[in-house]
Structure formats: C-alpha cells, structure tokens
Amino acid sequence: MISRLDGPNKVTGRARYGADNNVPGMVFGHVVLSTIAHGRITAMDVAAARNAPGVIAVYTPFAPLRLRTPVSPFLGATWVPLQNTDVAHYGQPIGFVVAETYEQARDAAMLVGVSYDERPALTSMRDGLATAQDAPPAMDGAPPSLAVLAPGVESIEDALAASPVVVEATYTTATQNHAAMEPHSAVAVWESGGLTVHSGNQGSDLVAAALADALGLDLARVHVVNPFVGGAFGGKGAASTPAFLAAAAARDLGRPVKAALTREQVFTATATRPATVQRLSIGADEDGTLIALRHDSWSSTTATPGFVEPTSHGTSREWYATPNVAISQKMVPLHVPPTTFMRAPGEAPGSFALESAIDELAVALDVDPIELRRRNSSVAPPGKDLQWSSKHLDECFRLGATRFGWAERTRRGRADGDWLVGLGTATAMFPALRFPASVRVTLRDDDTAEVATSGADPGTGLLTVLALIGAESLDISPERVTPRLGDSALPPGGMSGGSTATASAGSAIMIAAPQAIDELLALASGPGAPFEGAELSYADGRVLAADGRRMTFGEVLRATGRRSIAAVGSSAPGEEMTKHSFSSFGAQFCEVRVHRWTREVRVSRMLGVFDAGRIINEQTARSQIIGGMIWGVSAALHEGLEIEESGRPANGDFASYLLPVNADIPDVDVAFVQYPDTLHNPVGARGLGEIGVVGMAAAIANAVHNATGIRVRHIPIAIEDLLD
Amino acid sequence: MRPFELTAPATVDDALASPGTFLAGGTTLVDLMKLDVLTPHRVLDINALPLRGIDAGDGLRIGALERMSDVAAHPGVYPVISRALLQSASQQLRNMASIGGNLMQRTRCSYFRDVATPCNKRVPGSGCPAIAGANRMHAVLGTSDACVATHASDLAVALVALDARVRLVGADGERTVVLADLYRTPGGTPEVDNDLRPGELISEIVVPRLDWATRSTYVKVRDRQSYEFALCSAAVAIDVRDGRVVDARVAVGGVATVPWRLPAVEAALRGAPATRASFEDAAAVAAEGARPLSANAFKASLLPRTVVRALLEVTEGDRA
Ligand SMILES: Cc1cc2nc3c(=O)[nH]c(=O)nc-3n(C[C@H](O)[C@H](O)[C@H](O)COP(=O)(O)OP(=O)(O)OC[C@H]3O[C@@H](n4cnc5c(N)ncnc54)[C@H](O)[C@@H]3O)c2cc1C
Numbered sequence A: 001m002i003s004r005l006d007g008p009n010k011v012t013g014r015a016r017y018g019a020d021n022n023v024p025g026m027v028f029g030h031v032v033l034s035t036i037a038h039g040r041i042t043a044m045d046v047a048a049a050r051n052a053p054g055v056i057a058v059y060t061p062f063a064p065l066r067l068r069t070p071v072s073p074f075l076g077a078t079w080v081p082l083q084n085t086d087v088a089h090y091g092q093p094i095g096f097v098v099a100e101t102y103e104q105a106r107d108a109a110m111l112v113g114v115s116y117d118e119r120p121a122l123t124s125m126r127d128g129l130a131t132a133q134d135a136p137p138a139m140d141g142a143p144p145s146l147a148v149l150a151p152g153v154e155s156i157e158d159a160l161a162a163s164p165v166v167v168e169a170t171y172t173t174a175t176q177n178h179a180a181m182e183p184h185s186a187v188a189v190w191e192s193g194g195l196t197v198h199s200g201n202q203g204s205d206l207v208a209a210a211l212a213d214a215l216g217l218d219l220a221r222v223h224v225v226n227p228f229v230g231g232a233f234g235g236k237g238a239a240s241t242p243a244f245l246a247a248a249a250a251r252d253l254g255r256p257v258k259a260a261l262t263r264e265q266v267f268t269a270t271a272t273r274p275a276t277v278q279r280l281s282i283g284a285d286e287d288g289t290l291i292a293l294r295h296d297s298w299s300s301t302t303a304t305p306g307f308v309e310p311t312s313h314g315t316s317r318e319w320y321a322t323p324n325v326a327i328s329q330k331m332v333p334l335h336v337p338p339t340t341f342m343r344a345p346g347e348a349p350g351s352f353a354l355e356s357a358i359d360e361l362a363v364a365l366d367v368d369p370i371e372l373r374r375r376n377s378s379v380a381p382p383g384k385d386l387q388w389s390s391k392h393l394d395e396c397f398r399l400g401a402t403r404f405g406w407a408e409r410t411r412r413g414r415a416d417g418d419w420l421v422g423l424g425t426a427t428a429m430f431p432a433l434r435f436p437a438s439v440r441v442t443l444r445d446d447d448t449a450e451v452a453t454s455g456a457d458p459g460t461g462l463l464t465v466l467a468l469i470g471a472e473s474l475d476i477s478p479e480r481v482t483p484r485l486g487d488s489a490l491p492p493g494g495m496s497g498g499s500t501a502t503a504s505a506g507s508a509i510m511i512a513a514p515q516a517i518d519e520l521l522a523l524a525s526g527p528g529a530p531f532e533g534a535e536l537s538y539a540d541g542r543v544l545a546a547d548g549r550r551m552t553f554g555e556v557l558r559a560t561g562r563r564s565i566a567a568v569g570s571s572a573p574g575e576e577m578t579k580h581s582f583s584s585f586g587a588q589f590c591e592v593r594v595h596r597w598t599r600e601v602r603v604s605r606m607l608g609v610f611d612a613g614r615i616i617n618e619q620t621a622r623s624q625i626i627g628g629m630i631w632g633v634s635a636a637l638h639e640g641l642e643i644e645e646s647g648r649p650a651n652g653d654f655a656s657y658l659l660p661v662n663a664d665i666p667d668v669d670v671a672f673v674q675y676p677d678t679l680h681n682p683v684g685a686r687g688l689g690e691i692g693v694v695g696m697a698a699a700i701a702n703a704v705h706n707a708t709g710i711r712v713r714h715i716p717i718a719i720e721d722l723l724d
Numbered sequence B: 001m002r003p004f005e006l007t008a009p010a011t012v013d014d015a016l017a018s019p020g021t022f023l024a025g026g027t028t029l030v031d032l033m034k035l036d037v038l039t040p041h042r043v044l045d046i047n048a049l050p051l052r053g054i055d056a057g058d059g060l061r062i063g064a065l066e067r068m069s070d071v072a073a074h075p076g077v078y079p080v081i082s083r084a085l086l087q088s089a090s091q092q093l094r095n096m097a098s099i100g101g102n103l104m105q106r107t108r109c110s111y112f113r114d115v116a117t118p119c120n121k122r123v124p125g126s127g128c129p130a131i132a133g134a135n136r137m138h139a140v141l142g143t144s145d146a147c148v149a150t151h152a153s154d155l156a157v158a159l160v161a162l163d164a165r166v167r168l169v170g171a172d173g174e175r176t177v178v179l180a181d182l183y184r185t186p187g188g189t190p191e192v193d194n195d196l197r198p199g200e201l202i203s204e205i206v207v208p209r210l211d212w213a214t215r216s217t218y219v220k221v222r223d224r225q226s227y228e229f230a231l232c233s234a235a236v237a238i239d240v241r242d243g244r245v246v247d248a249r250v251a252v253g254g255v256a257t258v259p260w261r262l263p264a265v266e267a268a269l270r271g272a273p274a275t276r277a278s279f280e281d282a283a284a285v286a287a288e289g290a291r292p293l294s295a296n297a298f299k300a301s302l303l304p305r306t307v308v309r310a311l312l313e314v315t316e317g318d319r320a
C-alpha cells in the first residue's frame, strides 16, 4: 500500500487545476444564464454590459461564437451554447461576457437584459408521468422493456398472482448535481495556429475531439491538458460550456480566455442525475424464495430527450435469482437542466428501490434481511447462461455481519435514551467493465520508467495505480516509475468513468510493458550491443544472460547510445465477454439514530464489505469506497435539487443544496475480500469507483424503518417524513 | 457586485456623520452585495470603532463588534447564548461575524437572495413567490400575505428569551430598546425588518441579570448536524425548585418571521411540576395561531416537540 502520489501536491496547493493557469494577456469570461425554462429569446440588450468598464466582447445568440454540435460514438451529441434563441431549461447558458478582469466580466454580465417569448414549461416529474415515453435502448442495446419468464408462465402478472407473498411499492429519488469541488472551467490559449485548453475533465482526448469538432479544427491542432481534476463523478465527461466558449472566444479575440462557472451556475449550466420514480413488485414463497420480480422505472430527462437513468436495467435485471423478471424503463421529458451520468448511474437510485423492497419483503416474511438475500443469490443474471466470473457476496455479508454486530439487531430496533436506534443493510453491485485504453511505457537511460496515458485521475487514485501496475509489470520499485496522465497528446486513455480505469489502463500497461522489455532484450542482444547474440531474460529491472552477466535497463540503453525505449499497449474488452458475466459486489451496513422527539436521523456507524477482485492499492481503494458511502448518506438524508414549477432550482447553491458536513459522518469502516478476477482482465482488478454509493441509501432507509417502524419510500428522507 | 466607496471611520461620531451602510464581519453584507441584492454606494467599515468588550459583572454587556466565536467562548455568558452561537454557521464564519451584524442579518429566503425572482422584501410590491413556491424553510408564525420569511438568527432567539436590550446610537443621540421590540413582523411592509432608524448603530447588547438562566439551553433542529439554519429551534431557561417550575423563559426560531417568544408556554409552565407530562401540556399551545404553507405544515408539529426536548434536556436530573 502506498500513499496517493498526488496527495502532497494537493494538500499543499501546488497542484495546478485548469483554472489555476494564468497566461500573459489573458482575459476573463462570465456566462449569462436564462431566467425562464421554456421559450425563445426575442432580444438581448447588451449596450450597458458592452459599455461597462473593461468589457471586450459580449456574445449572445444574436452575436454568437460559431460552434458546431460535436458528436462522439461514446457520448452522442454534446450541446453547444449560444447557437440559437431556444431556451429549454432555466439557467441555460445564453450569453458570454468577456472583460479584462473576472470582476468586470461578472459585473457586466449582470447588466445584460433579456426579453423572452415564454412558453409553458413542464418541469414536474409528477405532472410529466402521464406523458412518459419509452426510453431508448439501454447501454448494452437491450430494449427498454423486457421480461424473462419461466417456461409455461404467460406474464409477469401471472407470476405475481401465483406468488404466496407479494410486496408492492413505489419509490422516488431526487435530482442530484455532481457538485464537484472544482466548478467547470477552462483556460484557452491559441498559439501558432493551435489551441491548448486547460480544463478539468474525465478524458482529455475525448474533450479534445469535441472541441476540434465544435470549432471545425484538425484534431492534431487541439491540445487538452488536465493533470488534476477536482472531482468529476460523470459530470465532466462531455466538454463543458466554459471550455467551448473560452476556446471560441480566444480564437475570436486573439487573446487567452479564462472562464469558470460560479457555484450557483454549476447547478443548471452543467448536468444532473435525473429524478426517478420506480414501482417494484416482488413475489416470493413463504420461505422467501423469489418467484417474480417486476421493476418499472421512470426517469426525468431533457425536453429533447437526453440521458435516462437506467434504474431497473442497472439492478433488478441482474441482481437476484428469480425465475421471472420483468423490467421497463420510461423517460419523462421535462424543461429541466441536462441529465447525464452520475456515480453509479442506474445502480445508485435503482438500488434504493430494489433494496428497500427486498427489506420490505424480509419484514413481511419476518426473515432476516441478510438471510433473504442469501437465499436468492444468483450464479448468473436471470435468463443468461454466462455465470458470474467470481462472486463472493455471501462472504461479504458474513464478514460484515460479524464485524458490524448484526446479530444484536432486533426486529424493532432499540432505544438509547431519547434516541431510537436501528440497523439496516443492503446489497451493492456494479458491473465490471473495461473501455478501450492505450498506455505508453517508456524505459529511460537513468533506470527510471514512465507510464503515460491521456486518461484522467479525477481524484480516483489512477495516477498512483499507474505507477504501481507499471512497477509490477517492469519488476522495479514504484519510486522509479513516473506516471503521467491528463494530456491529450499522450496515447488515448479514454474516459475515466464506469469504474473502468484501473482495469482498462492496467491491462494496457500489462501489454505495453512486455513489449518494451522485448525491445530492450532485442536491443541488448543486437549487433554491437553488450550481449550480442546472447539468449537473454529480464528480471528486477535487469537484463540477464545465461552466463550470469547482467545489466540494468539503463545501463543497456546507455551502452547502446539510446535515451529510451518505448512501447504502446492497447487493451479493450474482448473474448471474456462471451464467457462470463462480470460484476463487483458488496454488502452495506449502517446504524442510524432517530431522535424520539424531533426526528432527526443521524448515521452513527457504517460498514461496507466489497468483492472487487484484486485491490491494487488499498489506501486509494478505501478512499474511493468511503467517498461513495458518504455520498450514499448524502443521497439518503440530504441531497436533492428541487425544481420549482417555473423550472428554477429552489436550492441551487451550497447554502441550501445540502451535502453532509463532517459532523454528519461517523467513522466509515471498509473491508475487502480479495479474489483476483483474472477471467475479467489480466490485472485481476474489477472496478470500485462507483460501487461504494450503491445500496447505501437503501441501507439507511432500512435502518430508519428498523428504528422507527416508518418506511420512507423516497430520498432524501427528511424530518417531516418521520413526524406524525 | 456594483462599484462602491469604502471608508473606515475611527470614531462613532465619524461613523454617524456620514450616511452609509455599516460593514462589520461582512458575512451577510458582502454576500448579498455579490448577489446584487444589496447595492450600497457607500460602505462604512466599522471594525475600528470601540464597540468591544464582554462584561459579565451584573448581567451581561457585549460590545456590538465582538465576534460570535469570542462571545460563545466567554465563560460569563449564559449557556443558552453560548449554545445558540456554537450552533450557528461555521467556526470560520463565527470568527468573522460580529454579534451586531448577527442581529441585523437578512433572511435566508432563497427568493430574497435571487434578483431574478420577485420578492416583496427586496422590491416592495413585486410579490412573494415563496407563498406558492419553495417554502419548507419558511415561517408559520408572524407571517402576512406579503411575506413569510423567517428571521434566521439563532442568537436573537436566545437573547429574546432573556429579555435582552440593545443600545443604539444615532445622529439624534442614544436609546435603549428591548430587542424583541426592535424586530418587526412583515405585515404590509416586509421591506422593513426592524425599527432601527437610518444611520443608527447598535453599540452594545445588554442582557439583564437572571441567575437561574445558568440552567438554560438551545436546541436547534436542522437537516444536517452543523452549518445549517434551523427548521425549528428553542431557547429555554428554567427555574426548578423541589420538582416544580418556578419560572421559565421560552423563545423559538426557524418558525417565525421574528425571534418568537412564547409567553403562553411560559405561563403554563409556571407552577407546574417539572415532568415530561406537564412540559408536553405546556408546549401544546406553542404553535397556536400557526399558518402553515404548502411545504412547512410539519413545523406546527415540530415546534412543540422541540420545546419539550429542550425542557427535558435542561431539566435532566432534576425532573420529578
Ligand atoms: C453560510 C452561512 C451560514 C450561516 N449560518 C447561520 C446560522 O446557522 N445561524 C445564524 O444565526 N446565522 C448564520 N449565518 C449568518 C451569520 O451569523 C451572519 O452573517 C453574521 O452574524 C453577520 O455578522 P457580520 O458581522 O458579518 O455582519 P455584516 O455582514 O457586516 O453586516 C450585516 C448587516 O448588519 C448591519 N450591521 C452590522 N453591524 C452593525 C451595527 N453594529 N449596527 C447596525 N447595523 C449593523 C450591516 O450594515 C449589514 O446590513 C450564516 C451565514 C452564512 C454566510
């Protein structure tokens, strides 16, 4: 276990994030947002802003910066600002004021007057349900609605009707904003016909491609740099409004431009996790064996439908052994801020519904909730032949139950003075994925090595993991490896998302490193080289000959007059997908205390036990999981973007969009059961960036029920939900 | 933020001589200036004025420029004051914010803070979107059809329970006002928060001596454990002898447009046995007259519960 390599830079403030870059001659842009949710802009009065001190330019749909809509196979079309007068949500970027100083730009932006032709806006999920539409196919191409039925069973309704015990309930989850610590920002610099953009994102090569597309540039002329990213969580996958506008304005003005959203603007000018409504029906035998599982889901999305939260596809489709399962996914187009991926998209809100419903079944049957889950553990997703490659969920629950003191749980919780205490648990799962990734491994003549990829480390610990896997693959100590990432000039590392980066980049390193070593051996045994004609092997950073002679790779390079040797390795999901199903697993536990009189819910203990294959670096792995579990507390008890009927967010700032503070979070206990999963990838590691958040909200709601007897079927849970 | 002129008077006379907006810790004022809610042309930084000192000899006298953190930490202040302060804002804010500024802080109503929306308090006559909008945090007591915003100060609730007074200095001289009388419910003029005259400066807060207020507390119920405003709060002080309540002070926050004293609850407590049952009986009238809005009806239930909890906590160990 080693400490995060970027830790010292981050805690001392030396890490330079996108907006920390200052270049000579730089000017500042401030974004103007719409104050209606639906309609057309008829006019914008920019005279006062244009005449304000220091103002250089005011861009609007009437005087726009030309941008084309970039389309990528991965993200689809990315919306670009200012290209027309349509307004589709409150807080949509509609203008960009550039001035000599940040303050001048911001103050002038307040002077822009906007006239609208306002149209009725549909902003409420409840009102929109009536006009819900089928969602597009899921990420894996599955149709929005599907059923797997046992032979002879006509419909899921029949299967439910034939079940001795049925629980049925509807659950709702709130819209959330990623609220990353680093607001979306960019510094754009044009130099000798090329564009460099410093901007925090989840994949510099993807953002470079989007900017090249939008600006009509050759990709080779666009350079995106993001060595440090202040949190992303899915919200920085696509190129951001500040990146598009800063790049285009810098070209227009011939000066470097810095643009950053304010904290308040982030809530509407980026994207959110959709709100969901989910109806669950579970039919079971008296002993708790599932007979039928039905999960119907509705997700909010933008007026021109965008991302849909796949809550049933992400959970009920795969989690339990059941002979009959039926899922559906609808979307509710609304005039609300854009929707996109957020940590565990589908699984996080989906597991709140499914894992609450499983708890309701346990209560109905009076069976221990862990025992109920064990009885219905699956060896493969229902209706699929491909078994889980490596599944140790039962062990996670066993270990967790002992460590957490689950045996002391009673059906009705217990009281401690004026506090009602309850325990809850839930399953967590997140698919193990890989994306295509390329990594360059370089051996240098000073006996150090470099491992480089364009991918991003948005706080996940990828930088440290690159060094560790690089060191392991080259059989040298990690201190001798310099990891590099966050630069589109490096081999394409793809997106840091989907909990894929360690498995994807790690696999690529394991391809690149042997190639580099092969080249080293060829060089060492080549004509005129120190080991000319010899049979060579490699270990411990050294070239070894059969006669016992040995040289470090640096010595070989120096002796042959080479500065370095490099090889690029690429990996992508492949054959393994036809042989097994892959997922990470976890068991979440929590204890809550609810005040008898005033009904505040406080989480007093939390534990997560995870099966995510091999753990490359326990410290960064634990951090990822802890962050995820805390986010689960936040989703359960605090967080929710409330959209008013007008489309305005009622709580779009950090004073009212509640996130837990330190006092809300107890010690978080994390444990791993480690079974390397080399059926999935040669590294043996499955993703764990997202699974920490999965299941936590349900575990809390289940604990609240245990403490109070009150079942709350929506999150966030508030005090008033527990008052009579 | 609009351009403004900043001066820093060195004496109270200088501060009163030139009209302008007082800047103490700036944690409300600068915030609202950045949001374009307040647009003063002249700002007077009053931090150099000699409005300091905490004197706990006979009752309490606290200079208006004393920081929230210093007052909270002073051994001579009653527990209810210290606890109200320690549950306010964050340590960083408490280090900056003055207690004069705290009493004059503006409402946290999100429409008041957003110039893209109407608000009668900010722009008289423009309307009150909270009444039909997001009003979970808003008041149920002391409201009018023009405004339903809460007064957000925790300290003010504690001080009102203790019958505190404020000393004011203005161009026309000095006066002392009971704090509870300084605040105004919105009525038809929600733009007026209080009876402070233009240019008048709070110089000192005076808390009359109340020996039994050493048994006092502040309970704040909120959506997270720290750094959040009250959904409901209760400041209580109680004098219990031989298992009976001799006297009590009860004021509540988070539920009313001004710091809200509950004389009927105090009256019901006086002479009653110090038991949970009589606390519940007394608190039952706490929410009388409440006018719930679409999303805050729960406050009518939370309010008596908060009062009972505070009474139970402060009498722990000496209840009958
Ligand atoms: C994020 C956040 C959370 C907060 N949470 C809480 C909370 O939980 N509980 C709580 O009670 N408060 C809370 N507050 C409010 C905070 O307590 C006040 O902002 C602070 O007390 C104001 O004091 P100040 O010295 O900074 O005032 P300033 O901002 O300097 O001034 C505020 C107002 O008072 C006027 N003023 C200042 N001093 C005087 C004087 N001596 N005489 C006359 N007028 C004067 C100013 O002109 C201005 O109008 C919070 C604030 C923030 C920003």
Ligand code: SF4
Binding pocket: B107, B109, B110, B111, B112, B118, B119, B120, B121, B122, B127, B128, B129, B130, B131, B146, B147, B148, B149, B190
């Ligand atoms: S409640 Fe008061 S402060 Fe809030 S919008 Fe209405 S008038 Fe303005």
